[in-house]
Amino acid sequence: MRVNRKVSAVAAGVAIAALTLGACSGSSGSGSSGGSGSGDEVEVFTWWAAGSEKAGLDALVGVFDDQHPDIEFVNGAVAGGAGSAAKDLLQSRLQAGDPPDTFQAHAGMELQDYINAGQLEDVSGLYDEFNLREAFPEDLMELLTQDGKIYSIPSNIHRANMLWSNRAVLEDNGIDPDASYASLDEWFADLETLQDAGVTPLSVATAWTQVHLLETILLADLGPEGYSGLWDGSTDWEGAEVTAALEDFEQAMSYTNDDRDGLDWPEATQMVIDGNAAFNVMGDWAIAAFEEQDKQLGTDFTAAPVPGTDGVFDFLADSFTLPTGAPNPEGSEAWLETVSSVEGQTAFNAAKGSIPAREDADPADFSEYQQSAMESFSQDTIVSSLAHGAAVPVSQLNLITDATSKFTSGASDLAAFQSELAAATAGS
Numbered sequence: 001m002r003v004n005r006k007v008s009a010v011a012a013g014v015a016i017a018a019l020t021l022g023a024c025s026g027s028s029g030s031g032s033s034g035g036s037g038s039g040d041e042v043e044v045f046t047w048w049a050a051g052s053e054k055a056g057l058d059a060l061v062g063v064f065d066d067q068h069p070d071i072e073f074v075n076g077a078v079a080g081g082a083g084s085a086a087k088d089l090l091q092s093r094l095q096a097g098d099p100p101d102t103f104q105a106h107a108g109m110e111l112q113d114y115i116n117a118g119q120l121e122d123v124s125g126l127y128d129e130f131n132l133r134e135a136f137p138e139d140l141m142e143l144l145t146q147d148g149k150i151y152s153i154p155s156n157i158h159r160a161n162m163l164w165s166n167r168a169v170l171e172d173n174g175i176d177p178d179a180s181y182a183s184l185d186e187w188f189a190d191l192e193t194l195q196d197a198g199v200t201p202l203s204v205a206t207a208w209t210q211v212h213l214l215e216t217i218l219l220a221d222l223g224p225e226g227y228s229g230l231w232d233g234s235t236d237w238e239g240a241e242v243t244a245a246l247e248d249f250e251q252a253m254s255y256t257n258d259d260r261d262g263l264d265w266p267e268a269t270q271m272v273i274d275g276n277a278a279f280n281v282m283g284d285w286a287i288a289a290f291e292e293q294d295k296q297l298g299t300d301f302t303a304a305p306v307p308g309t310d311g312v313f314d315f316l317a318d319s320f321t322l323p324t325g326a327p328n329p330e331g332s333e334a335w336l337e338t339v340s341s342v343e344g345q346t347a348f349n350a351a352k353g354s355i356p357a358r359e360d361a362d363p364a365d366f367s368e369y370q371q372s373a374m375e376s377f378s379q380d381t382i383v384s385s386l387a388h389g390a391a392v393p394v395s396q397l398n399l400i401t402d403a404t405s406k407f408t409s410g411a412s413d414l415a416a417f418q419s420e421l422a423a424a425t426a427g428s
């Protein structure tokens, strides 16, 4: 293992202040004009800066250190769930010609943004070199490919439409912790019971987690076809079905904690872990937080699809890129080799809660939950996550997030919210 690790997790609040410096990465190679690095280091830009997410990154770095002992990993992580601070900072660095050696990007429309801006190199040569052409699911490859060129290497697949609950809190309030809710209304009846008992029924955090909740409610109410139609224009954002879904979202938000806007996902999930809330809707990176604290699935907590979304896998995948002008492209390639390897994907995903993107990883290396997620991914209807870069470009997601914040903070009513969502996605 290397010892001289440089860590530069930047707190969300100071990320923007640091952005002109480029030096916030702590990388000596950072700030050069590109391609001129010594090749003995790699700055890896992610938002896995703390807690269980950092544990996942650390596991991947452990494999990297074994596979590439001569290349130093430089941690360019920027704190803030779902890249809420990292993506803005990254954009500024890319525009200033100061790219990291590799960065995390979601497969799908988010990746498309970087491709359209000419910020990524084609890495299809690495797919040949590392023998990856058959390694990943075809659908996923489509999201990474344009005009025959492949722009990143996937590290994992997460499921967004998951509901986490504290079994003791539910039992103490006369609610069956194994209840499977066929609809949002059935679930809301139990949330009502919890609220009457003075328990926080549903924990949520800052704006992006509210968009995450919104996405799963749209999916529950519109079904996979109607939900997917929101992104290709075949579902009318102004229609009555969307109005009904937004009413359900409003109702769901009425069961949430008042201090939500000051929290990020780890704190909201922690409320369920600690028994301070009954439920949390979060992607399956949440399971890594439960497990890190020795909580047992089925004993301490339950993991289930969000009510009304059973049989649907709300999909997202993290992937790693080779930015145009990366200062240490040899380091980038070494990182991509580790990310793509069975060893890298096994170590990373076992710690992160996701499932490997590679189809040849051994399910026996993963937890009971992850084995069930693998099964769901192979047989469920797959839809693209809104909050995590699969369904819409970053610019649209930003508009949707702003509209959602306005609505949940009381600055707009439901009709205005619906119009703003329609306007945000117009042209998609």
Ligand code: GAL
Residues within 6 Å of the ligand: 047, 048, 053, 080, 081, 082, 083, 158, 265, 283, 285, 316, 317, 318, 387, 388
């Ligand atoms: C997602 C990302 C996940 C996880 C999550 C919370 O966007 O794909 O890997 O990090 O954000 O930060």
